[in-house]
Amino acid sequence: MDDTQATGGTAGDRDLAEALCARVAEADASGRPIRIAGGGTKAFYGRPVDGEELDLTGHRGITHYDPVELVVSVRAGTPLQELEQVLAAAGQQLPFEPPHFGPGATVGGMIASGLSGPRRPWTGAVRDFVLGIRVITHQGRHLRFGGEVMKNVAGYDLSRLMTGALGTLGVITEVSLKVLPKPAASHSLCLQLPLANAMAKLTKWGQQPMPLSAAGWYDGRLYLRLEGGIRSVAANRARLGGEDLDPAFWTALREHTLPFFDRADPRPLWRLSLPHHTPPLDLAGDVLYDWAGAQRWLRSDLPTSAVREAAARAGGHAICYTPDTAEPFSPLSPVLAKHHRQLKARLDPNGIFNPGRMYAEF
Amino acid sequence: MNILFDERLDGSLPQSDPQTTRERLRAALPGMTLLDREEDRRPFECDGLSAYRVMPMLVALPETVDQVVTLLQTCRELRVPVVTRGAGTGLSGGALPLEQGVLLVMSRFDRILEIDPEKRIARVQPGVRNLAISEAAAPLGLYYAPDPSSQIACSIGGNVAENAGGVHCLKYGLTVHNVMAVEAITIEGEKMVLGSEALDAPGFDLLALFNGSEGMLGIITEVTVKLLPKPETAKVIMASFDDVEKAGKAVGDIIAAGIIPGGLEMMDQLAIQAAEDFIHAGYPTGAQAILLCELDGVEADVADDCQRVREVLAKAGATDIALARDEAERARFWAGRKNAFPAVGRLAPDYYCMDGTIPRRELPRVLKGIAALSAESGLRVANVFHAGDGNMHPLILFDANRPGELERAESVGGRILELCVEVGGSITGEHGVGREKINQMCTQFQPDEITTFHAVKAAFDPEGLLNPGKNIPTLARCAEYGAMHVHNNQLPHPDLPRF
Numbered sequence: 001m002d003d004t005q006a007t008g009g010t011a012g013d014r015d016l017a018e019a020l021c022a023r024v025a026e027a028d029a030s031g032r033p034i035r036i037a038g039g040g041t042k043a044f045y046g047r048p049v050d051g052e053e054l055d056l057t058g059h060r061g062i063t064h065y066d067p068v069e070l071v072v073s074v075r076a077g078t079p080l081q082e083l084e085q086v087l088a089a090a091g092q093q094l095p096f097e098p099p100h101f102g103p104g105a106t107v108g109g110m111i112a113s114g115l116s117g118p119r120r121p122w123t124g125a126v127r128d129f130v131l132g133i134r135v136i137t138h139q140g141r142h143l144r145f146g147g148e149v150m151k152n153v154a155g156y157d158l159s160r161l162m163t164g165a166l167g168t169l170g171v172i173t174e175v176s177l178k179v180l181p182k183p184a185a186s187h188s189l190c191l192q193l194p195l196a197n198a199m200a201k202l203t204k205w206g207q208q209p210m211p212l213s214a215a216g217w218y219d220g221r222l223y224l225r226l227e228g229g230i231r232s233v234a235a236n237r238a239r240l241g242g243e244d245l246d247p248a249f250w251t252a253l254r255e256h257t258l259p260f261f262d263r264a265d266p267r268p269l270w271r272l273s274l275p276h277h278t279p280p281l282d283l284a285g286d287v288l289y290d291w292a293g294a295q296r297w298l299r300s301d302l303p304t305s306a307v308r309e310a311a312a313r314a315g316g317h318a319i320c321y322t323p324d325t326a327e328p329f330s331p332l333s334p335v336l337a338k339h340h341r342q343l344k345a346r347l348d349p350n351g352i353f354n355p356g357r358m359y360a361e362f
Numbered sequence: 363m364n365i366l367f368d369e370r371l372d373g374s375l376p377q378s379d380p381q382t383t384r385e386r387l388r389a390a391l392p393g394m395t396l397l398d399r400e401e402d403r404r405p406f407e408c409d410g411l412s413a414y415r416v417m418p419m420l421v422a423l424p425e426t427v428d429q430v431v432t433l434l435q436t437c438r439e440l441r442v443p444v445v446t447r448g449a450g451t452g453l454s455g456g457a458l459p460l461e462q463g464v465l466l467v468m469s470r471f472d473r474i475l476e477i478d479p480e481k482r483i484a485r486v487q488p489g490v491r492n493l494a495i496s497e498a499a500a501p502l503g504l505y506y507a508p509d510p511s512s513q514i515a516c517s518i519g520g521n522v523a524e525n526a527g528g529v530h531c532l533k534y535g536l537t538v539h540n541v542m543a544v545e546a547i548t549i550e551g552e553k554m555v556l557g558s559e560a561l562d563a564p565g566f567d568l569l570a571l572f573n574g575s576e577g578m579l580g581i582i583t584e585v586t587v588k589l590l591p592k593p594e595t596a597k598v599i600m601a602s603f604d605d606v607e608k609a610g611k612a613v614g615d616i617i618a619a620g621i622i623p624g625g626l627e628m629m630d631q632l633a634i635q636a637a638e639d640f641i642h643a644g645y646p647t648g649a650q651a652i653l654l655c656e657l658d659g660v661e662a663d664v665a666d667d668c669q670r671v672r673e674v675l676a677k678a679g680a681t682d683i684a685l686a687r688d689e690a691e692r693a694r695f696w697a698g699r700k701n702a703f704p705a706v707g708r709l710a711p712d713y714y715c716m717d718g719t720i721p722r723r724e725l726p727r728v729l730k731g732i733a734a735l736s737a738e739s740g741l742r743v744a745n746v747f748h749a750g751d752g753n754m755h756p757l758i759l760f761d762a763n764r765p766g767e768l769e770r771a772e773s774v775g776g777r778i779l780e781l782c783v784e785v786g787g788s789i790t791g792e793h794g795v796g797r798e799k800i801n802q803m804c805t806q807f808q809p810d811e812i813t814t815f816h817a818v819k820a821a822f823d824p825e826g827l828l829n830p831g832k833n834i835p836t837l838a839r840c841a842e843y844g845a846m847h848v849h850n851n852q853l854p855h856p857d858l859p860r861f
Contacts (some may be wrong), residue, residue, distance in 0.1 A: 061443030134449065149786070151748075161571045210660075229663025232662050273563075294561050342822070
């Protein structure tokens with residue numbers, strides 16, 4: 001790469017790739033599993049891993065950023081906050097609004113967890129913006145897949161396969177992401193509206209070219225964010241009316257700091273991922289709607305099987321966000337489970353990468 | 363270069379007996395069309411990369427998923443390779459048949475199963491044409507965004523297999539960004555559903571992995587795509603430049619101004635002239651380059667953006683800036699671009715269409731490199747460029763009837779792709795590797811990376827029966843290709859490990 005165009009580097013940048021490769025090769029040779037760690041903010045997500053920690057936080061820094069190319073390449077240990085600040089200084093952003101879940105969140109954790117925020121239904125998920133990754137294989141080789149260009153269909157799409165794989169297929173050391181300019185205008189508002197009416201409106205708006213970028217519902221209120229050009233946002237603001245909403249609401253929703261997510265609530269927290277038009281599921285508990293109905297948060301004491309089955313019947317799945325759940329993720333169909341095992345066996349034959357983090361069997 | 367399957371470099375293929383295969387398939391699938399006469403198989407001997415032709419051993423045209431399952435199970439049992447074909451419009455030879463293989467043609471899977479405006483999805487069989495989806499959704503005010511130039515003919519199954527693009531990718535993404543779910547059958551005949559109508563699914567993102575996997579991991583039997591509301595309006599601005607480099611810089615300036623156009627295309631002088639002669643689009647034939655910038659969305663915002671883009675273009679040194687006055691003129695501006703390939707095709711008996719991507723800032727350097735290769739080889743090259751996302755389509759003009767010209771065109775093409783890799787780009791943006799770019803894969807990837815691709819393949823098809831020889835080269839092929847290039851002293855990165 002042409003280093004003269006790179007910006008965003010700071011004195012704290014460090015390239016630990018060589019040492020990390022050596023650690024992985026050693027683990028593979030000895031068969032001792034490793035637990036890949038960043039800032040630990042998403043440690044609750046998935047199953048606990050028994051293994052020696054491989055700390056990625058030292059491997060950090062933006063290696064290349066050229067705002068005109070709409071691409072940034074960044075090492076896995078870089079604090080997410082730092083990346084977002086550098087992008088914001090150039091008027092750009094990560095359009096998928098990744099949750100941090102704490103000040104220590106890193107870029108590597110964002111990719112490995114594959115979690116996206118309120119804008120997801122309109123602009124896409126983390127995986128939609130991943131252009132390339134660098135990854136350490138079980139043999140300790142540092143490889144590169146994808147790249148820094150928008151379109152690239154050479155070979156299999158390992159960058160997206162590794163995104164959201166919770167570190168079970170390799171150690172992600174660097175990622176290249178497509179970034180976008182911040183919208184010219186943004187306005188958040190809130191309407192008093194029963195759920196059925198809110199869902200009907202969202203379904204109607206979904207079929208129209210409307211500048212929506214977030215939509216949630218809770219307790220009789222529909223929360224909306226309009227984003228786009230100055231005039232279209234102003235026109236829709238005038239048309240919809242409602243009360244102005246502090247945009248910090250969306251950060252609080254993304255970061256689970258709304259009262260709904262109160263950690264003192266003893267009931268388990270579930271994330272239901274459903275086709276957006278799914279009518280309310282008949283599940284006892286408290287529900288908060290996000291992603292215009294495609295992501296629903298459920299506080300419920302119902303047994304795991306009841307939640308899972310209801311989500312599956314609607315064509316979706318359920319993830320338990322409360323730590324130490326035996327199986328946080330919905331089980332895979334037998335044929336998918338088989339191909340997951342086979343992929344894991346081919347890419348990590350000695351089972352050293354985050355064993356059991358996603359499913360107990362690998 | 364010969365791209366036909368070569369067992370010495372591509373690995374040995376199981377020896378299959380055509381008669382046994384035919385009899386076994388007929389017995390297992392009495393109701394399925396199975397073509398074995400030479401005159402029936404002839405139309406299937408090539409795809410869109412028509413310079414290369416191979417007669418398939420047998421051509422199967424199943425109509426049901428059960429037939430696909432039985433066909434795959436039988437072929438696996440007999441160890442007969444299977445090459446899958448959609449509409450056959452692919453430009454990289456991804457559906458090039460094998461003499462010892464069955465060609466599985468999915469064209470009879472041509473039904474639209476469901477279009478749901480509330481869910482904003484279309485569920486279709488893989489043989490449905492790309493454009494047919496948007497046509498069926500149009501009365502509902504919806505459309506399917508990816509629009510490869512072959513969209514009137516290409517099928518959605520092929521689009522998924524190649525992760526097809528088009529002229530609107532910068533804003534609306536590739537196929538992978540617009541597919542919600544696929545149903546696929548493995549070589550063992552197992553049915554898998556990847557993705558769902560929800561926005562994510564548990565486990566690894568196998569849906570993303572299958573996009574662009576070129577029929578190497580499984581056979582796609584159903585596709586669910588996302589539909590989008592049609593933009594309220596779309597406007598096109600055409601800007602002329604007296605210098606290609608200035609046009610390239612203007613592209614960056616538009617994006618730096620915070621505008622993401624629906625489409626941003628560039629054509630060079632030779633392409634402009636050819637398109638104008640063919641379509642009479644109203645292009646300025648004296649210009650060295652033109653940019654076509656489409657802005658779409660809500661009426662009021664588009665009007666503002668048009669004004670800003672005009673200002674940016676003027677500052678960037680455009681010699682002329684024209685906003686299409688009405689829908690007819692907009693269609694005419696686009697017609698020139700969309701017909702650029704056939705237009706250039708009128709300039710010479712044959713042309714070879716390349717598909718590399720580069721970081722946009724490298725455009726001047728790459729265009730200079732292409733001009734030098736053109737001068738050196740004596741072959742003219744026209745440049746058509748999805749400028750917004752860095753995807754180049756150099757068209758190399760040649761005459762296949764002149765001895766050696768095809769080889770020269772391929773050699774220039776190969777070196778253009780190597781140049782793309784050298785500046786940090788890729789050997790294919792949207793056409794796929796197929797058979798065409800199998801050697802250039804060795805330039806873009808190191809042996810360890812190629813080995814990792816083979817590991818992924820083996821997780822789905824350990825015996826290598828699905829589309830053997832495509833997409834991922836063997837290490838033996840890379841060794842030979844690398845050695846050849848060292849000999850010619852053309853290797854772009856002599857420091858990379860070779861073996």
